[in-house]
Amino acid sequence: MQAMTRRGLARAGGAGLLAVGGWSSLASAAVPKATPRPDDDGFLLLLVAAAKVLSDLYGGASPVLFSAGERRRLAGLERTKRTAIRYATAALASDAPQPGDLASSLPAVDIRDRARYLGLAERLERLTCGVGVAAVPATEDPNTRLLLARLLAADAQALAAVRTLAGLPANTGLLTPVALDDAGTVLDRYLVAPTAPSERVPA
Amino acid sequence: MTGRRLGGLAAILVALALPSGAQAMTVFGASSLRDALPGLDKSPNYSFGASNTLRLQIEHGAGADLFVSADAEQPRTLFAEGRCDQPVTVATNVLALLVPKDNPAGITSVYSLRRGGLRLAVGAAGVPVGDYTRALLRRLRMTSALTANTVSMEPNVASVATKVAFASADAGFTYITDARAAGDRVRAIALPRWAQPPVRYQACVVRRAGADGTAATAYLRRLTSGAGRSVLKRFGFGLPPRS
Numbered sequence: 001m002q003a004m005t006r007r008g009l010a011r012a013g014g015a016g017l018l019a020v021g022g023w024s025s026l027a028s029a030a031v032p033k034a035t036p037r038p039d040d041d042g043f044l045l046l047l048v049a050a051a052k053v054l055s056d057l058y059g060g061a062s063p064v065l066f067s068a069g070e071r072r073r074l075a076g077l078e079r080t081k082r083t084a085i086r087y088a089t090a091a092l093a094s095d096a097p098q099p100g101d102l103a104s105s106l107p108a109v110d111i112r113d114r115a116r117y118l119g120l121a122e123r124l125e126r127l128t129c130g131v132g133v134a135a136v137p138a139t140e141d142p143n144t145r146l147l148l149a150r151l152l153a154a155d156a157q158a159l160a161a162v163r164t165l166a167g168l169p170a171n172t173g174l175l176t177p178v179a180l181d182d183a184g185t186v187l188d189r190y191l192v193a194p195t196a197p198s199e200r201v202p203a
Numbered sequence: 204m205t206g207r208r209l210g211g212l213a214a215i216l217v218a219l220a221l222p223s224g225a226q227a228m229t230v231f232g233a234s235s236l237r238d239a240l241p242g243l244d245k246s247p248n249y250s251f252g253a254s255n256t257l258r259l260q261i262e263h264g265a266g267a268d269l270f271v272s273a274d275a276e277q278p279r280t281l282f283a284e285g286r287c288d289q290p291v292t293v294a295t296n297v298l299a300l301l302v303p304k305d306n307p308a309g310i311t312s313v314y315s316l317r318r319g320g321l322r323l324a325v326g327a328a329g330v331p332v333g334d335y336t337r338a339l340l341r342r343l344r345m346t347s348a349l350t351a352n353t354v355s356m357e358p359n360v361a362s363v364a365t366k367v368a369f370a371s372a373d374a375g376f377t378y379i380t381d382a383r384a385a386g387d388r389v390r391a392i393a394l395p396r397w398a399q400p401p402v403r404y405q406a407c408v409v410r411r412a413g414a415d416g417t418a419a420t421a422y423l424r425r426l427t428s429g430a431g432r433s434v435l436k437r438f439g440f441g442l443p444p445r446s
Contacts, residue, residue, distance in 0.1 A: 038341045039341060042342045042343055042344045042398065045342055045398065046398075095338070100444065102396070102397065138344075180343065181314050184343075184397050184398065188395055188396045192396075193297070193399065193441075195295045195442065195444065196296070196297045196402075197295065197297060197380070197439050197440050197441035198379075198439070199299070199379055199391075199396075
């Protein structure tokens with residue numbers, strides 16, 4: 001990750017505390033219009049992709065693995081992810097991914113039992129939060145920074161909810177930043193581009 | 204006048220009366236389609252180049268009948284100007300980072316470009332592959348790669364691929380289809396999927412005096428048919444959902 005300034009560190013710390021504190025829910029927050037600068041796009045795009053994967057993961061929760069009450073909680077998380085996609089997509093405007101550009105691809109082995117399913121959800125939520133913690137101090141446009149902070153707060157609540165479902169303490173401690181490069185490498189494993197050609201070149 | 208002379212005169216008159224459409228139609232195509240389009244039909248006259256340059260030529264009255272661009276912007280501009288029919292998406296693509304086969308600079312991923320001091324070939328601004336490259340680097344928060352390295356701005360994607368194939372550049376951004384076309388002289392490094400800008404090829408039938416709209420429409424219909432899609436797929440392109 002690139003070196004952070006003192007101001008950046010303060011912002012990151014603030015963002016982490018905000019996330020741990022669990023801010024107001026995303027859906028009810030009035031978010032001023034974000035106009036991301038060109039270099040802000042990356043964070044929003046990655047968060048849209050992550051939210052897409054997580055929304056599909058929560059939406060596909062099997063009744064074999066989860067009770068009706070648990071599935072209702074997962075459905076709530078799915079709605080939160082969809083809201084996050086809507087906000088981030090609106091901010092990205094013409095740079096937002098179009099329907100069909102990206103789809104999730106969840107390996108069956110990763111969701112075949114409850115422990116693996118929740119393990120994957122926790123890893124991806126933690127990753128998303130880490131990107132958010134890195135994004136807030138690095139974002140140039142103030143309204144985009146505010147949007148990212150609110151997305152982070154919602155993601156931190158989702159992480160706590162997933163940990164609770166897994167029987168773990170909800171409190172994760174202070175979240176650490178995750179570089180876009182590292183997060184993207186992990187996330188790419190769960191993404192496909194349905195209309196894109198194969199990336200393989202015949203030898 | 205003998206019958207033979209009459210026959211000759213009739214042949215000349217018929218030739219003069221033939222509309223210009225009887226000549227082979229002209230297709231203006233993006234550089235990256237230089238192998239695929241003739242793979243579909245060898246009979247038209249092809250002119251390949253950077254899509255933005257081809258669009259400018261059409262605006263200045265060049266004799267194109269069909270325009271197949273590597274992006275949506277150029278055909279949409281022509282459509283807005285009333286110079287072509289409604290564009291349709293015919294193919295998709297993805298960007299790749301090409302390195303020479305022996306990769307002397309030891310580039311392992313796009314993030315290697317952060318270290319600087321490399322010779323990098325990219326499409327010039329305004330050229331679709333150049334704009335896609337800039338969008339990708341912006342998404343990766345790596346626009347500094349264009350200042351930290353020695354960058355040559357190429358007029359089209361074929362020039363980028365050639366520079367890398369002949370090791371005049373340590374790396375270059377092209378479409379994955381150009382990596383296939385360059386064969387074993389290059390290696391393609393996949394780029395992060397989440398950051399790929401959507402690459403869509405759009406085609407439109409050109410409206411101008413004397414254009415062979417019938418032949419161009421037939422060609423476009425063939426390009427979007429099952430046979431056309433098979434050819435595009437064979438050359439490594441992605442396909443949009445059937446309309």
